[in-house]
Amino acid sequence: MPKLTVEDLKRIKAQERAAFSLREGKFRAKVTVHMGTCGLAAGARDVMDALLEEINNANVTDVMVTSSGCAGLCAKEPMATVEVAGQPPVKYVFLNKDKIKRIFKEHIQGGNPVEEYALVVGSETAY
Amino acid sequence: MEKRPRITLMLCGGTGCIAGGSLKVKEAFEKELAANRLSDEINIVLTGCNGFCAEGPIGIVYPDDIFYEKLTPDDAKLIVQEHFIKGRPVEKLMYKEPVKKHAIPVMKDIPFFKHQVLRALRNKGLIDPERIEDYIARDGYMAAAKALLEMTPEEIIKEVKISGLRGRGGAGFPTGLKWELCNKVKSDTKFILCNGDEGDPGAFMDRSIMEGDPHSVLEGMIIAGKAIGATKGYIYVRAEYPLAVKRLQIAIEQARERGLLGEDILGSGYSLDIEIYQGAGAFVCGEETALMRSIEGKRGMPRPRPPFPVYKGLWDKPSVLNNVETFANVPPIILHGGEWFKSLGTEKSTGTKVFALTGAINNVGLIEVPMGIPLRTIIYDIGGGIKRGRKFKAVQLGGPSGGCIPEHLLDTPVTYEDIVQTGAIVGSGGMVVMDDLNCMVSVAKFFLEFTTDESCGKCTPCRIGTKVMLDLLTDITEGRGKEGDIETLEDLAKDIIAASLCGLGQTAPNPVLTTIKYFREEYESHIKEKWCKAGVCRSLVTFYIDPNTCTGCGACARVCPQKAISGERKKPHSIDQSLCIRCRQCYETCRFNSVKTGPRDMFKKEEPAELLEEVKK
Numbered sequence: 001m002p003k004l005t006v007e008d009l010k011r012i013k014a015q016e017r018a019a020f021s022l023r024e025g026k027f028r029a030k031v032t033v034h035m036g037t038c039g040l041a042a043g044a045r046d047v048m049d050a051l052l053e054e055i056n057n058a059n060v061t062d063v064m065v066t067s068s069g070c071a072g073l074c075a076k077e078p079m080a081t082v083e084v085a086g087q088p089p090v091k092y093v094f095l096n097k098d099k100i101k102r103i104f105k106e107h108i109q110g111g112n113p114v115e116e117y118a119l120v121v122g123s124e125t126a127y
Numbered sequence: 128m129e130k131r132p133r134i135t136l137m138l139c140g141g142t143g144c145i146a147g148g149s150l151k152v153k154e155a156f157e158k159e160l161a162a163n164r165l166s167d168e169i170n171i172v173l174t175g176c177n178g179f180c181a182e183g184p185i186g187i188v189y190p191d192d193i194f195y196e197k198l199t200p201d202d203a204k205l206i207v208q209e210h211f212i213k214g215r216p217v218e219k220l221m222y223k224e225p226v227k228k229h230a231i232p233v234m235k236d237i238p239f240f241k242h243q244v245l246r247a248l249r250n251k252g253l254i255d256p257e258r259i260e261d262y263i264a265r266d267g268y269m270a271a272a273k274a275l276l277e278m279t280p281e282e283i284i285k286e287v288k289i290s291g292l293r294g295r296g297g298a299g300f301p302t303g304l305k306w307e308l309c310n311k312v313k314s315d316t317k318f319i320l321c322n323g324d325e326g327d328p329g330a331f332m333d334r335s336i337m338e339g340d341p342h343s344v345l346e347g348m349i350i351a352g353k354a355i356g357a358t359k360g361y362i363y364v365r366a367e368y369p370l371a372v373k374r375l376q377i378a379i380e381q382a383r384e385r386g387l388l389g390e391d392i393l394g395s396g397y398s399l400d401i402e403i404y405q406g407a408g409a410f411v412c413g414e415e416t417a418l419m420r421s422i423e424g425k426r427g428m429p430r431p432r433p434p435f436p437v438y439k440g441l442w443d444k445p446s447v448l449n450n451v452e453t454f455a456n457v458p459p460i461i462l463h464g465g466e467w468f469k470s471l472g473t474e475k476s477t478g479t480k481v482f483a484l485t486g487a488i489n490n491v492g493l494i495e496v497p498m499g500i501p502l503r504t505i506i507y508d509i510g511g512g513i514k515r516g517r518k519f520k521a522v523q524l525g526g527p528s529g530g531c532i533p534e535h536l537l538d539t540p541v542t543y544e545d546i547v548q549t550g551a552i553v554g555s556g557g558m559v560v561m562d563d564l565n566c567m568v569s570v571a572k573f574f575l576e577f578t579t580d581e582s583c584g585k586c587t588p589c590r591i592g593t594k595v596m597l598d599l600l601t602d603i604t605e606g607r608g609k610e611g612d613i614e615t616l617e618d619l620a621k622d623i624i625a626a627s628l629c630g631l632g633q634t635a636p637n638p639v640l641t642t643i644k645y646f647r648e649e650y651e652s653h654i655k656e657k658w659c660k661a662g663v664c665r666s667l668v669t670f671y672i673d674p675n676t677c678t679g680c681g682a683c684a685r686v687c688p689q690k691a692i693s694g695e696r697k698k699p700h701s702i703d704q705s706l707c708i709r710c711r712q713c714y715e716t717c718r719f720n721s722v723k724t725g726p727r728d729m730f731k732k733e734e735p736a737e738l739l740e741e742v743k744k
Contacts, residue, residue: 003386006272016264023189064190065133068214
């Protein structure tokens with residue numbers, strides 16, 4: 001293995017930051033995919049996978065993805081709640097892979113909620 | 128590209144949690160994740176000691192920061208199904224607030240963690256100690272890079288002097304000054320040494336750092352090595368810390384492979400290699416000159432100072448020996464500056480200190496607090512008070528070299544100067560809390576047994592003197608104490624302190640002196656009344672039940688191995704003295720404080736036959 005230089009140290013640090021922002025709780029946005037029985041049956045798993053893929057591809061490290069149970073609106077699953085820091089949470093309904101990708105680009109990255117997919121502004125609290 | 132995990136479970140892999148089964152828990156999680164095809168979405172990291180050892184095995188789930196305690200392999204399925212898949216944190220596995228028993232889900236809200244400030248333990252539970260990349264991600268080796276490439280040895284020393292950092296091993300010698308003295312000595316060979324020979328009963332600060340963040344010790348040593356001009360480094364660890372040895376060894380190999388140890392580190396021109404030297408676990412080898420003799424392959428015995436090791440140390444070459452925690456504190460000082468470091472603590476005791484909190488306290492574990500914090504805050508806010516609601520009696524600081532601090536001094540701030548005033552020492556950070564079930568004469572005897580065993584035998588006052596003191600204490604606890612014993616103990620203690628060469632002998636009488644100072648009446652009741660009021664010394668106690676407060680719950684009768692306790696339900700019980708073996712289980716069990724202790728001879732004044740009649744009635 002070649003000897004490290006200071007530049008190498010900085011590079012390794014930058015590479016590893018992604019995993020660490022999770023542990024250190026530094027987030028710009030939080031996405032909750034509702035994954036109760038209803039959500040899973042309607043395809044929430046695909047939505048989650050697509051979202052994780054997008055985050056990975058975009059090399060974004062400050063977005064937290066979490067899952068939660070049934071949001072109570074089983075008829076409109078798959079659903080997800082997007083909370084961008086400093087903005088009110090937005091609940092999206094009838095999601096699929098393409099919709100969540102667009103939400104990622106426009107809302108999470110761009111800061112503009114995708115109104116046509118949105119149900120309501122607001123969210124239930126966890127715990 | 129590797130998929131980035133969405134959730135990380137940090138499972139504690141400290142010695143305590145591993146003993147509690149955390150490796151089996153990890154296996155169960157891995158199996159469960161694989162079964163649910165979540166292995167690449169959820170990451171499990173085995174960390175160093177989390178610190179809250181009483182609640183282990185511990186797992187923390189990020190990003191939610193949910194704290195799970197006392198995990199078993201069976202819990203893996205529940206957490207994966209409920210929390211990881213459905214996003215519902217599992218309440219029954221969370222930490223419970225001790226009074227109202229409601230769950231506290233988030234780690235930083237738990238009082239045990241809330242009052243702590245992590246500096247030496249900055250990577251505690253956040254990194255995998257066996258991955259150097261994890262350490263680098265948390266600014267690891269950036270301080271070494273700065274020190275090696277941008278600073279002169281004098282500038283490093285100046286920064287450490289500004290910080291006010293003092294030796295965390297116990298003596299509290301200013302670290303910067305030690306480095307400066309060694310830096311000024313001219314020699315082609317110098318050594319930088321790390322003291323990982325942690326030997327105080329109940330102390331595990333250095334162990335946790337070596338196990339949980341071994342690279343921080345290496346980085347501190349590299350910086351110190353440059354400051355003094357060291358050509359070689361040794362870490363002295365006792366062989367009874369196998370996990371610490373293993374993780375340090377892995378860390379050294381990783382650093383060597385990457386050129387962070389060895390020739391021309393980071394292209395700076397400075398070279399240093401570090402080796403581990405395993406000690407056999409003799410307490411005296413924590414003393415610097417004895418430690419150096421031990422590394423030389425000789426019998427570990429201290430030698431007179433001067434010459435001080437900074438002039439003539441290992442193999443008579445200039446050497447600096449610092450403690451594990453001292454080294455772990457160095458990298459942040461270089462990165463953030465000495466002024467940053469001394470923003471916490473008091474004028475003469477700056478920064479933070481790690482303590483191993485143990486004994487009769489609710490939250491046993493490893494803590495790091497700012498210097499100057501009152502003992503009371505540590506014991507009641509962080510420690511969660513005394514177990515089973517019992518009464519605080521004393522806190523023992525500094526291990527066998529330290530002393531017992533009583534309740535009326537609990538507001539003493541934890542600084543080197545203030546603790547010395549009480550007769551104890553800050554020491555390396557062992558903090559043993561004792562409740563009213565402890566006999567202070569027995570506590571003093573316990574520590575003296577330890578030092579008598581561990582005395583290397585070089586100095587007669589320490590070798591013979593501690594033995595004579597121990598014999599006197601044994602006599603007192605077994606009922607053979609006599610008038611004048613306390614004075615003899617004090618007299619002997621003074622001689623041992625004055626005439627011993629090293630810290631072991633000079634401090635060995637401290638536990639006896641402080642208990643005499645603060646609990647003299649206990650010694651006196653042992654000697655004069657033949658009464659151990661805490662009911663510990665079996666030959667000096669009679670247990671009896673107070674009929675006025677006994678509720679007749681029968682708890683004492685159930686635990687009595689001799690079936691010596693009898694009585695009707697809901698009526699006062701009594702103890703048959705002829706059967707009682709004074710195991711004191713009834714005394715510890717009674718929740719109404721109705722089992723009392725009396726002097727050895729309390730019933731013997733009466734005729735035994737009469738007494739027996741009375742018991743029968």
